Amino acid sequence: MAKLIGLTGNEAIAYAVKQCNVDVVAAYPITPQTIMVEVLSEYVYNGEMDAEFICVESEHSAMSACIGASLAGARVFTATASQGLALMHEMLYIASGLRCPIVMGIANRALSAPINIHGDHSDMMGSRDCGWIQVYAENAQEAYDWTIQAFKIAEDPRVLLPVSVNIDGFILSHSMEGVEVLEDEEVAKFLPRRKPAISIDPDKPITIGALCLPDYYFEIKFQQVQALKESFNVIREVNREYETLSGRKYGFIETYAMDDAEAAIVCLGSTAGTAKAVARSLREEGKKVGVIKPWVYRPFPEEELIKAIGNAEALAVLDKACSFGAPFNALCSDVIATLYRYGKNVKVFNCVYGLGGRDITPNDLKLIFNDALEVAKTGIVREYVKYLGVRE
């Protein structure tokens, strides 16, 4: 009998981290992620978790400590958001470049300026190309499930890359939901102790992080390209194994009502939940709409996206972050690039929404679905990038 407990998104990730038997947590609190770190420090203090909790003075140091611990062979977790992730930026590349299988929880929040503590995807999208595997959860259950899977994916010798598990700031981080949790022993069996192939050992000295000039740098970076490619297979395997354990099925993309959809919304994270509800009600009116939610944003699941789109003729791609000056914003650029690569002629428009935590309502989504249906019918895109609800 599965155990159902009430957890916020932050707590769900912290609970998963505890069960994953993490050795080192080095983190710095920042809204809206603070509770994730707070709960973990309590677990360590209470003795519920046998881990080293390193209080650091900044996120830059948090990630630095995580890199050191990970290279020493520890299973490592950290968490951050917004400015904290921005401050880590330099170290994010070092974590992936040195192939540290760190897992990080991110309660996505807007970037300054103007200063804002509410949720959007500017933080992770700002570090989009840092070489991490990036996962977006729709609710607390997914946050819990992906955190456990993240360690297994990250630590696989074919991957050895850090993974970020993203939850929408406040919308998920602070909302309590029923989360079905596994037993500690089940997680321990799914995720045995980390066995690093190479780690720091005084009896066998090695050098990590040595200077690498034009004659070798490119090859080392290409290894990362290959590792992300290889991670497709590993993610698939881990998803399958986790489904056997938990009964919950994950993949690269979740689709809703896509079988005969003429138009669809593509979006990340919690917005997909609202979009599904709106799609359901529009279906009752006979409108053929669906939702495509990438769980895994990096590596970008092109094949799965093409499969998900099926015969849909128009897509509204929602971005909760702004790629200033770009022809399209992050998610939409990837969707269009995928369509181009597969020679698929689907009409696409981009909708930037929710910056600084502005709500996206069911009515907003209904209008977007209707616009997408209109595009599917006429084949004409009037406005390629919309900025939802911005006042003049």
Added chain:
Amino acid sequence: MRRQGELSEIKAGWKSLPIGGYLLEPGSAIKYKTGDWRAFRPIIDQKRCINCLLCWIYCPDSAIIRLEKYVDVNYEYCKGCGICANECPVKCITMIEERR
């Protein structure tokens, strides 16, 4: 003039290089011969050298070789920084531009 990297070993590809650019054996920097970085070459007038070993102490690349009565330069590693010439109390080291 040697082409860049010619002093070093034949270069491996991404498949055989250790993951993440790790160096899996200690002391491997010795294989990375940095002499081809040099723009100026220190020439020691060994007749005037008083064997005080200040250059040997100051050389950041351990590229000064101690001989019995004077010193010499290991040009496989000397990057030509000129510290030895600057520190030499009898000014017996001159920096000559490398010829192309």
